[in-house]
Amino acid sequence: MKFAKSLPILLSVMVSATAFAATDNFNRTTLGSNWVPLIGTSGKIADNKYTSDGAAYTKFTPAANDNQATVTIAVTRQDIGHYGGVYVGKASLKLRPASSGKFEAVCFEPTVLSGLNTPGKCFTVGNHDITGFAKARVTLRTSGASAFADIDTNNDGVPEWSFWYNFGATLGAGVGLLGNTNAVTQDNLATSLSN
Ligand SMILES: [Ca+2]
Numbered sequence: 001m002k003f004a005k006s007l008p009i010l011l012s013v014m015v016s017a018t019a020f021a022a023t024d025n026f027n028r029t030t031l032g033s034n035w036v037p038l039i040g041t042s043g044k045i046a047d048n049k050y051t052s053d054g055a056a057y058t059k060f061t062p063a064a065n066d067n068q069a070t071v072t073i074a075v076t077r078q079d080i081g082h083y084g085g086v087y088v089g090k091a092s093l094k095l096r097p098a099s100s101g102k103f104e105a106v107c108f109e110p111t112v113l114s115g116l117n118t119p120g121k122c123f124t125v126g127n128h129d130i131t132g133f134a135k136a137r138v139t140l141r142t143s144g145a146s147a148f149a150d151i152d153t154n155n156d157g158v159p160e161w162s163f164w165y166n167f168g169a170t171l172g173a174g175v176g177l178l179g180n181t182n183a184v185t186q187d188n189l190a191t192s193l194s195n
C-alpha cells in the first residue's frame with residue numbers, strides 16, 4: 001500500500017519536470033543575472049521589454065536545456081539592415097524591418113559563435129512568402145539539424161506562417177535574444193523542452 005500511495009506523487013514529479021518552462025516578461029528595469037551577454041553588452045530593458053542598443057546576443061540562462069522559445073517581437077524603428085529575434089541552440093531567427101515600418105523578412109541564420117557556415121534562408125515579402133507585419137508572437141524550435149518557426153501576427157495562437165530550415169548539423173538547445181540598434185523589442189518570452 002505504501003508503494004501504491006507514493007506512485008501518483010512520483011508521476012506528478014516526473015510530469016512537472018518534463019513540462020518545466022522558463023518565462024520572462026521583462027517588467028522591471030534591469031535584465032538581472034538570468035541574462036548573460038554572449039556577444040555585445042547592450043541587451044537591456046526599456047519600457048518593460050527587452051531591446052539592445054548595439055549588436056547583442058544575450059543568453060537566457062534558465063533555458064539552457066530548452067529547445068523551444070516563444071516571444072513577442074515588434075518593430076520599433078524603420079531601419080533597413082537592422083534586425084531582432086531569438087535563437088535556440090545554433091539556430092537564429094532574425095526579423096528584419098523595412099522602410100515600410102514593418103517586418104518584411106524572416107531569416108534563419110546560424111547563431112553567432114555556432115561555427116556553422118550554412119548561409120541560412122530568408123522568407124520575404126518580395127518573394128511573397130509573407131506580408132509585412134509590425135508585431136508577432138514568434139516560436140522557434142530546434143529538432144536535430146532542423147529549426148522550425150511559427151509566426152502568429154494576430155495573437156490568436158494560430159500561426160499565419162510556418163517555416164523550417166535544415167542547417168545540416170545538430171542545433172541543440174539553449175535560448176537567447178538578439179538584436180541591434182533598438183530596431184525591435186522582445187517581450188513575454190516563454191521557453192520549454194519540446195520533442
Ligand atoms: Ca513586458
Ligand SMILES: [Ca+2]
Nearest residue numbers: 152153154158
Ligand atoms: Ca494568427
